[in-house]
Amino acid sequence: MNSFTTTWGTRCGKITTYPEGQPADTGSSAQYDPTPFLRQFHYATDHSCALTEVAAVMQQYNLLPNDAQILAACRQYGFAYLATYDPDFTVSCQQQGIRVIDSLATLNQLITI
Numbered sequence: 001m002n003s004f005t006t007t008w009g010t011r012c013g014k015i016t017t018y019p020e021g022q023p024a025d026t027g028s029s030a031q032y033d034p035t036p037f038l039r040q041f042h043y044a045t046d047h048s049c050a051l052t053e054v055a056a057v058m059q060q061y062n063l064l065p066n067d068a069q070i071l072a073a074c075r076q077y078g079f080a081y082l083a084t085y086d087p088d089f090t091v092s093c094q095q096q097g098i099r100v101i102d103s104l105a106t107l108n109q110l111i112t113i
Contacts, residue, residue: 042079049073061092074098081110 049072057068057075067088074082075096082093083101093100101107 042077049076057092061095063088063092071096071098083107 049069053072053076054065054068057063057072058065061068061071063071067086070082070084071089071092073079074093075098079098081099081101082089085102087102089100090102099110101110
């Protein structure tokens with residue numbers, strides 16, 4: 001990794017990268033195209049999980065419908081990782097053997113493995 005801090009945002013659909021230790025609001029930023037980075041990931045493009053599976057996940061882990069649909073899709077597609085800041089997935093993913101990527105530090109650990 002380089003000595004840059006990446007700030008994820010929706011501004012112009014780009015990721016803004018700042019030199020390490022420099023505040024993000026200084027205006028001296030370089031734009032970075034995230035497309036090559038994002039192509040490394042696999043995406044579930046449909047939500048065809050059976051209603052019974054989603055309902056079972058909701059009941060088992062006390063998840064909201066959208067969260068249950070995400071977890072059910074992870075199970076259906078055999079995903080080993082889920083990138084999320086939502087703490088509702090911590091226990092449910094752990095019990096399903098899915099590793100939660102909830103920080104840049106966790107992602108960096110996985111990249112160096």
